């Protein structure tokens with residue numbers, strides 16, 4: 001078996017997709033064992049060498065809330081000169097100050113569509129969290145940074161169950177109106193299905209949010225992340241979040257498992273003839289190396305298939 005799928009293009013899909021790689025942030029934030037800063041820096045360098053052009057590096061959040069990323073000040077200077085985009089998460093102005101002090105050029109704030117997750121993740125109501133982001137986003141833009149707005153629990157919430165589309169649209173619009181240039185729709189616990197994805201994207205378009213500003217962020221808990229991604233591509237979305245080797249989860253949403261694995265995504269996109277610039281063999285080798293560092297195999301089906309030794 002060759003290391004690449006046969007290519008059969010579909011003219012209804014975009015010609016190129018930008019992968020927003022979140023393994024070093026969303027992936028590692030959930031690891032129980034401490035990952036040395038050197039290993040994280042090497043991981044980011046290898047991801048860049050494999051052709052990923054946007055690599056979320058770390059978070060400037062409260063170190064007690066996410067101990068695994070408490071080394072952000074040590075890590076960021078080691079990777080910041082790589083010729084790639086290196087967004088970092090900032091929840092508030094304190095986080096922004098820390099990111100600016102180190103020369104970050106892109107930041108992301110992260111809102112929730114539900115009250116329960118806003119409380120668990122940010123210690124705020126949804127509107128209090130938006131009020132915390134407003135000055136953060138304004139100052140980031142004034143400082144010349146690009147700002148992404150994440151929205152969690154877009155398709156379901158572990159405490160509240162189903163999340164009405166209108167609720168998601170309201171908070172997404174608030175982030176868009178604040179000035180976030182990209183809006184990433186998070187299926188934090190991986191419960192979305194393709195029709196739901198299509199319905200949310202349509203509702204956002206009807207509310208005035210163009211598809212060109214939307215990214216999708218699927219966790220793969222129920223094995224739906226790739227089908228949901230295909231639904232989003234059919235709708236015209238061209239930015240897809242994924243995590244090398246399928247690392248991931250969220251420390252404040254217990255039912256969240258890893259993100260869509262970047263290798264699984266690249267296998268599908270390569271097969272569809274959609275350009276990503278990613279070298280699948282180099283990426284797989286990176287995830288195999290990272291799995292060795294973490295002491296357990298990657299959950300990505302593609303990583304397993306490509307690294308299987310007879």
Ligand code: HMG
Nearest residue numbers: 060061062065091094095121122123150152153186188250
């Ligand atoms: P809080 O306890 O309400 O904080 O936490 P506070 O505002 O009351 O401040 C308390 C103290 O923390 C103060 O210090 C602040 O200076 C300090 P004191 O005056 O008492 O000495 N502090 C900070 N220190 C360092 N860096 C900071 C910072 N902010 C305040 N940035 C807070 C509120 C937002 C800080 C906290 O809840 C937090 O850090 N949460 C982050 C949680 C997180 O990172 N979750 C994972 C990322 S989200 C995710 O994974 C979902 C996503 O992948 C999409 C999806 O899948 O859905 C993006």
Ligand code: MG
Nearest residue numbers: 026186188250
């Ligand atoms: Mg996530």
